[in-house]
Amino acid sequence: MTSQAIPTEIDRQVSHEAPVLAMHHIRHAYGKHQAVEDVSLYVEQGEVVCLLGPSGCGKTTLLRIVAGLETVQEGGVDLGGRPIGRPGKAHVPPEKRNVGLAFQDSALFPHLSVLDNVAFGLESLPGKQRRARAMELLEQLGMEGYAKSYPHTLSGGQQQRVALARALAPAPSLMLLDEPFSSLDARLRDRIRDDTLHVLKRVGAGALLVTHDPEEAMFMADRIALMRDGHIVQMGTPLELYCAPRDPFVVTFFGEVNEMAGEVQGGRVKTPIGEVPVDDIADGTQVRVLIRPEALKIATLDEPPEALSGDGRHGDGDDSHGQHSHVVMAKLLGRSSLLHICAHGADGWEAHLHARVPGVFLPEEGQPVLINLDPSQVFVFPADGAAAGA
Numbered sequence: 001m002t003s004q005a006i007p008t009e010i011d012r013q014v015s016h017e018a019p020v021l022a023m024h025h026i027r028h029a030y031g032k033h034q035a036v037e038d039v040s041l042y043v044e045q046g047e048v049v050c051l052l053g054p055s056g057c058g059k060t061t062l063l064r065i066v067a068g069l070e071t072v073q074e075g076g077v078d079l080g081g082r083p084i085g086r087p088g089k090a091h092v093p094p095e096k097r098n099v100g101l102a103f104q105d106s107a108l109f110p111h112l113s114v115l116d117n118v119a120f121g122l123e124s125l126p127g128k129q130r131r132a133r134a135m136e137l138l139e140q141l142g143m144e145g146y147a148k149s150y151p152h153t154l155s156g157g158q159q160q161r162v163a164l165a166r167a168l169a170p171a172p173s174l175m176l177l178d179e180p181f182s183s184l185d186a187r188l189r190d191r192i193r194d195d196t197l198h199v200l201k202r203v204g205a206g207a208l209l210v211t212h213d214p215e216e217a218m219f220m221a222d223r224i225a226l227m228r229d230g231h232i233v234q235m236g237t238p239l240e241l242y243c244a245p246r247d248p249f250v251v252t253f254f255g256e257v258n259e260m261a262g263e264v265q266g267g268r269v270k271t272p273i274g275e276v277p278v279d280d281i282a283d284g285t286q287v288r289v290l291i292r293p294e295a296l297k298i299a300t301l302d303e304p305p306e307a308l309s310g311d312g313r314h315g316d317g318d319d320s321h322g323q324h325s326h327v328v329m330a331k332l333l334g335r336s337s338l339l340h341i342c343a344h345g346a347d348g349w350e351a352h353l354h355a356r357v358p359g360v361f362l363p364e365e366g367q368p369v370l371i372n373l374d375p376s377q378v379f380v381f382p383a384d385g386a387a388a389g390a
């Protein structure tokens with residue numbers, strides 16, 4: 001299995017409407033430090049796009065450029081087909097962009113009630129309509145009971161919801177969210193994230209959300225732009241990034257992997273748990289084999305043979321090992337169990353591997369096991385960093 005098995009990017013559907021956001025070849029530097037290098041992306045109406053990547057890769061800089069908090073140095077920004085940021089051209093200020101901002105520490109106005117906070121950006125509406133619109137948003141976020149409260153009496157999660165209601169109240173065509181859930185504890189974060197996703201979909205706003213958390217990106221996004229060092233490494237649906245990663249960085253960013261080195265011979269590469277077919281890398285190439293923990297299908301030897309690979313051997317290869325692989329340790333992680341396995345391959349090749357199995361599966365230390373590989377979660381890349389198939 002290689003990274004090229006299914007298409008890695010969907011071409012933008014031809015649409016009669018301009019995307020709510022289009023960024024063209026954006027480059028941005030702080031002094032001599034190049035923070036963003038030639039980034040292009042678009043967000044369609046009603047679409048949630050996540051900028052995902054490690055700290056310092058340029059996510060917030062991109063968001064600040066769209067918000068108008070940074071001027072465009074190179075490239076261009078269009079909102080709804082209208083150019084609003086070009087180098088050397090008049091800069092459209094943030095408040096004239098019809099963009100909603102929800103940042104990690106979006107502070108509420110302490111001297112205003114919750115209702116007045118949400119109504120704040122609706123000054124173009126008559127008083128009665130302002131209040132009705134603000135109330136509508138508070139209802140959507142389950143905060144209508146707190147309309148008369150003041151921010152200091154609310155919990156962090158409640159404040160976050162009010163901040164979101166305030167950003168959404170003027171019906172922006174685009175919402176910009178920068179790590180909006182990161183200050184919340186895990187359980188609250190899950191709930192507010194879920195609420196936010198449903199409200200965004202209900203109001204039909206496009207959204208560009210910054211996060212460094214791959215699970216959050218997969219939960220929220222229609223498409224993800226995975227960034228590294230100011231570049232987009234891969235852009236696509238969560239399924240595309242997870243199941244057809246373009247390079248090892250994309251695989252490893254989404255979680256722990258078992259990694260081993262090998263050489264392609266006869267269109268296959270040997271591992272201690274069998275051979276892996278490789279379609280598009282030349283024989284003789286040194287490769288990195290990345291195996292997700294969930295790709296290892298574990299069967300204890302007293303299980304029925306249909307749980308194993310067709311002929312009861314490891315992987316799909318020819319390994320008739322003298323010794324079976326065995327369990328070193330098994331830990332329950334909650335929704336899944338993590339097994340540390342000592343895999344015994346041909347020619348005395350041993351490897352310490354991690355396997356993740358859904359639910360409670362805690363075989364004893366030393367328990368002999370057979371390992372079968374799910375090839376859809378095994379990725380092979382040339383060791384020299386060249387793209388597979390290149």
Ligand SMILES: Nc1ncnc2c1ncn2[C@@H]1O[C@H](COP(=O)(O)OP(=O)(O)OP(=O)(O)O)[C@@H](O)[C@H]1O
Nearest residue numbers: 030033035053054055056057058059060061062212
């Ligand atoms: N105002 C600034 N002045 C100088 N350098 C900056 C400034 N803002 C950001 N940088 C640098 O630009 C790079 C990109 O920063 P940015 O905040 O866009 O990254 P990020 O991906 O959002 O990081 P994080 O997830 O930590 O917020 C980093 O190396 C950062 O140190």
